[in-house]
Amino acid sequence: MRAYRKARGLSQAALSKDICTQATISLIEKRNKIPSMPILMKLCARLGISINEVIVENNYRLGRLFGEIGKAIRDRHYRTAEARLDTIKFNSLKERDELKAYYYFRGEIQLVNHRNTDEAIFNFGMLLNQFGGQKQDMYMVMGRLGLGLAYMEKQAFDKADLLVEQAVTDLAQFEADGLEAIQNQLRVLLNAASFFQKRQRATRALKLVDNGIKLSMANSSFYLLEELFEVKAMSQLALKDKQSAQRNLYVAYALATISSNNRVLHRVYQDATDNNIPPLPLSEV
Numbered sequence: 001m002r003a004y005r006k007a008r009g010l011s012q013a014a015l016s017k018d019i020c021t022q023a024t025i026s027l028i029e030k031r032n033k034i035p036s037m038p039i040l041m042k043l044c045a046r047l048g049i050s051i052n053e054v055i056v057e058n059n060y061r062l063g064r065l066f067g068e069i070g071k072a073i074r075d076r077h078y079r080t081a082e083a084r085l086d087t088i089k090f091n092s093l094k095e096r097d098e099l100k101a102y103y104y105f106r107g108e109i110q111l112v113n114h115r116n117t118d119e120a121i122f123n124f125g126m127l128l129n130q131f132g133g134q135k136q137d138m139y140m141v142m143g144r145l146g147l148g149l150a151y152m153e154k155q156a157f158d159k160a161d162l163l164v165e166q167a168v169t170d171l172a173q174f175e176a177d178g179l180e181a182i183q184n185q186l187r188v189l190l191n192a193a194s195f196f197q198k199r200q201r202a203t204r205a206l207k208l209v210d211n212g213i214k215l216s217m218a219n220s221s222f223y224l225l226e227e228l229f230e231v232k233a234m235s236q237l238a239l240k241d242k243q244s245a246q247r248n249l250y251v252a253y254a255l256a257t258i259s260s261n262n263r264v265l266h267r268v269y270q271d272a273t274d275n276n277i278p279p280l281p282l283s284e285v
Contacts, residue, residue: 001025001028001029001043001047002029004047004049005025005029005047008047008048010046010047012025012026012029015043015046015047019039019042019043019046020035020039020043024039025043028043034092062088062093062098065084065087065088066098066101066105068084069081069084069085069101069105070101070105070180071180072084073105073108073109074180074183074184074187074223076112078109078112078113079113081105081109082109082113085102085105085106085109088102090102096131096134097139099130099131100127100131100137100139100140100143101139103123103124103126103127103130103139103143104123104124104127104139104142104143104146106119106123107119107120107121107122107123107124107127107143107146107147107150108120108142108146110123111146111149111150111153115153117150117151117153117154120146120147120150121147121150121151121154124143124144124146124147124150125147127139127140127143128140128143128144128147136170136173138174138181138184138185140170141167141170141171141174141188142167142184142187142188144163144164144166144167144170145163145164145167145168145188145191145192147163148160148161148162148163148164148167148195149164149191149195151163152164152195152198152199157199160195161199164192164195164196167188167192168188168189168192168208171185171188171189176215176218176219182215182219182221182223183221183223183224185215186212186215186216186221186223186224186228187224189208189209189211189212189215189228190209190212190224190227190228190231192208193205193206193208193209193212193228193231193235194231196208197231197234197235197238200238202235202236202238202239203235203239205231205235206232206235206236206239209228209231209232209235210232212224212228213225213228213229213232216228222255222258222259225255226252226253226255226256226259226261226264226268227252227264229248229249229251229252229255230248230249230252230264230267230268230271232248233245233246233247233248233249233252233271234271236248237275242275242277245275245277246277246278249268249271249272249277252264252268253265253268253269253272256268
């Protein structure tokens with residue numbers, strides 16, 4: 001609204017005259033108020049634009065904002081994601097996909113960034129309860145996985161097992177189409193594999209992590225690859241295959257070095273120390 005007003009050389013007072021108050025225009029431009037349809041129609045008429053031009057711009061802004069939030073979460077920049085999400089007024093969300101995204105992102109932030117399992121369960125539950133009877137999409141898959149991980153934190157293991165298994169089953173129906181879709185699928189596979197590893201189901205974890213590594217290789221992606229190899233190594237250790245585990249732990253360390261992932265570097269070093277695996281000979285990787 002502000003851009004169109006300025007392009008026509010109108011002040012807020014001139015645009016609002018005989019339609020609404022100047023304060024209303026200010027709130028609309030700051031996106032703190034949604035005008036009634038009659039007021040919106042009169043403002044658009046004065047600006048010489050269609051209502052669709054304003055609505056499309058707002059939908060585009062929300063889509064771009066949700067895209068930024070999703071990327072921040074995939075990159076584990078949870079504070080950035082939360083700051084972006086807090087700029088969205090829940091009552092302004094009308095589209096089904098907007099509501100799905102909001103519930104999923106809010107649940108993921110509460111679970112990972114705040115360790116608030118109750119709030120995570122609430123948001124993931126709202127996502128699944130409101131949209132569970134509709135066609136599945138990645139928000140539903142990730143939401144079901146997130147709910148399972150939250151229940152695991154609360155030691156409700158039976159619920160957690162069922163939810164994570166269902167998320168993995170649902171994931172199989174989706175194609176890896178585009179960077180965002182590939183990264184989301186890799187996140188699901190990694191988190192599900194980590195879950196099963198913690199649940200002492202190493203064979204199940206290995207199958208999922210191998211699927212993740214194949215997906216990465218098929219798409220020339222290094223996203224989360226060091227963590228996939230780390231989970232593979234730890235699962236192999238649980239299955240008493242120390243030789244394979246050592247090799248894959250070295251691969252994880254090398255990949256973490258290349259990507260400057262210090263968090264994984266420290267964790268892999270500790271994994272090796274705890275399991276009496278000798279220091280990594282980088283020249284052999």
